[in-house]
Amino acid sequence: SDGDRVPALVIGSGYGGAVAALRLTQAGIPTQIVEMGRSWDTPGSDGQIFCGMLNPDERSFWLADRTDAPVSNFIGFNINRDIDRYVGVLDSERFSGIRVYQGxxxxxxxxxxxxxxxxxxxxxxxxxxxxxxxNAMYNTYFPRANAGLGVNHIDQDWFESTPWYKFARTGRTTAERSGFTTTFVPNVYDFEYMKKEEAGEVQASGLGGEVIYGNNAGKKSLDKTYLAQAAATGKLTITALHQVTGVAPASGAGYDVTMEQIDERGNVIATKVVTADQVFFAAGSVGTSKLLVSMKAQGHLPNLSSQVGEGWGNNGNIMFGRANHMWHPTGSKQATIPSMGIDNWSDPAAPVFAEIAPLPAGLETYVSLYLAITKNPERARFQFDSGTGKVDLSWAVSQNQVGIDMTKKVFDKINRREATIYRTDLFGVYKRWGDDFTYHPLGGCVLNEATDNYGRLSEYPGLYVVDGSLVPGNVGVNPFVTITALAERNMDQIISTDLA
Ligand code: FAD
Structure with a gap:
């Protein structure tokens, strides 16, 4: 509450925040997490915590009047619908040139x-x-992250036989016939649980059309892994529905963290200041970058490095669909959890790692959907606008053209071989590429540039960055294992040298 003093305060409860909280509490340091979203532990009137993708309600989107699904259209219809404003689980944060999806x-x-x-x-x-x-990363911290996250592998015999992964097998067949390599992708969704879903023994989630608005079962999200372990130490406090708006040196030692408490409709109901000896920025690439850029510009943390706000990228994300022939169905049954990727990363002409994504519409669509991660070198910066008092991101849609060009080199070849075409109805009307949004915001406070080599904001002892803003714009694969492993590495160093 207002006026409290805490040893360690963590802003945000994603990967970076969860690792920081676990390692701090295990070191015996009482830790408070401040999270703007709600705690997803109480069912709604339908008995479920989350809503499914085919029937989104107010729980789907963060303070929005209408859903904003990444695949927005289908055969000429916009599938979005009006909802009540609520602190829903998925945010599509809009900047002038890109929408950034975040939990x-x-x-x-x-x-x-x-x-x-x-x-x-x-x-x-x-x-x-x-x-x-x-060596430290690949021998110690990546294994530690994989273990902590509960990563598991799909049973390949089951994969080959189940109707629920027909879409992935079709994606594999068409890729391999054009000479591309595919690879199984590990996951934190429990694939043994998914088998039980198929057998009808447990509640369906991954086989029940649930993912981007939350999974009611099956998935080892952080509240079940790192955060649960941190809570078990007895030293963790989580304060949900509180948004941090400012961090500045306190009059004595430590930092004053200003936060707004909101209700479930997003109204501010209180403003509080908590003083902390250490503050860990874990609000994600966008959240952390916005906070630090505005604190520097407004003179609250004026000595932050000029590199703060720089080096942001979208991990080269491009989403798109191909129309298969009728003899290549993708299945009316589709698991929501991807399990296979097309790995063309080592080709310098077309460095692409494309996830074969599901489109669980409940009916046969013949669509192969993909989320491509490309080696797009374009970067953008966060800037404070003194007129609006807000932070903008300089990314322009045109900066994704290089990613589209890389993607085309792979998928034009597949289309030629298969005599197929791209779908043009999934992201608007006659719009082939989902190139105006990202799932993978990275950078804005890059390691060893805006911070020291362990995420310290060295100009301000006791301030640390631990999330995806440390990763310089692109990591070539889906990013959360990297974010988790880097946080493990940095927390190891910080706890043993700064907090011992
Ligand atoms: P986040 O996980 O974003 O956590 C930041 C937290 O801080 C959030 O809970 C946020 O509400 C909170 N916050 C922000 N600002 C404030 C503030 N001012 N005050 C208080 N709290 C604040 N990655 C993969 O590796 N594999 C995948 O399969 C994959 N699929 C994805 C699918 C979707 C639909 C999306 C949106 C992302 C996906 N990602 C995937 C990306 C992955 O989820 C992110 O890279 C990862 O969550 C980033 O971790 P983080 O710790 O940097 O921040």
Missing amino acids: RGVGGGSLVNGGMAVTPKRDYFEEILPSVDP
Whole structure:
């Protein structure tokens, strides 16, 4: 509450925040997490915590009057619908050139994401983060992250036989016939649970059309893993529905953290200041960058590095669909959890890692949907606008053209081989590419540039960055394993040298 003093305060409860909270509490340090979203632990009137993708209600989107689904259209119809404004679990935050999807709630992105748990290619990791010892990462911190997150692998015999992964097998067949390599992708969704869903023994979630608005079962989101372990120490407090708006040096030691308490309709009902000895920024690439850029510009943390706000990228995300022939169905049954990718990353002409994504519409669509991660080198910056008092992101839609060009090199070839075409009805009317949004915001407070080599904001002892803003714009695979492993590495160093 207002006027409290705490040893450690963590802003946000996604991957970076959950790792920080676990390692701090295990070191015996009482820790408070402040999270703007709600705690997703209480069912609604339908008995479920989350709503499904085919019947979104107010729980789907963060303070919005209408849903804003990534696949917005289908054969000429916009499938979005009006909803009541509520602190829903998925935010599509709009900047002038891009919408950034993010999870809102205790668990952050882990509540809404596809659970794909991919360790990056070592040579690319070394290229993007040359200051980080790769042996420590690949021998210690990536294994630690995978264990902590509960990563598991699909039973390949089951994959080959179940109707629920027909879409992935079709995507594989068409890719391999054009000479591309596919690979199984590990996940934090419990694939053994999914088998029981198929057998009708448990509540369906991954086989029940649930993912981007939350999974009611099956998924090991952070509230079930890192955060549960941190809570078990007895040293963790989680304050939900509180949005941090400011951090500044306190008059004595430590930092004053200003926060607004909101109700479930988003109304501000109280403003509080808590003083903390250490503050860990874990509000995600966008949340942390916005806070730090505005604190620097408004003179609350004026000495922050000029690199704060720089180096933001969209991990090269491009979403798109191909229309298969009728002899290549993708299935009326589709698991919501992806399990396979097309790996063309090592081709310098078309560096693409494309997830074969489900489109669980409940009917046969013949669509192969993909989320491509491309080696798009374009970057943008966060800037404070003194007129509006808000932080903008300089990204322009045109910066995704290079990602589209890489994607086309792979999928034009598949289309030629299969005599198929791209769908033009999924992202608007006659719009082929989902190129105006990202699931993978990265950067804005890059490691060893805006911070020191362990995420310290060195100009302000006791301030640390621990989330996806440390990753320089692109990691070549889905990012949460990297974010988790880097947080593990940095917390190890911070706890043993700064907090011992
Ligand atoms: P986040 O997980 O975003 O956590 C930040 C938290 O801080 C949020 O809970 C937020 O509400 C809170 N917050 C923000 N600002 C404030 C503030 N001012 N005050 C208080 N709290 C605040 N990645 C993968 O690796 N595999 C996937 O399969 C995958 N699928 C995805 C699917 C979707 C639909 C989306 C949206 C993302 C997906 N991602 C996936 C990306 C992944 O979820 C993110 O990279 C990851 O969550 C980022 O972790 P983080 O710790 O940086 O921040």
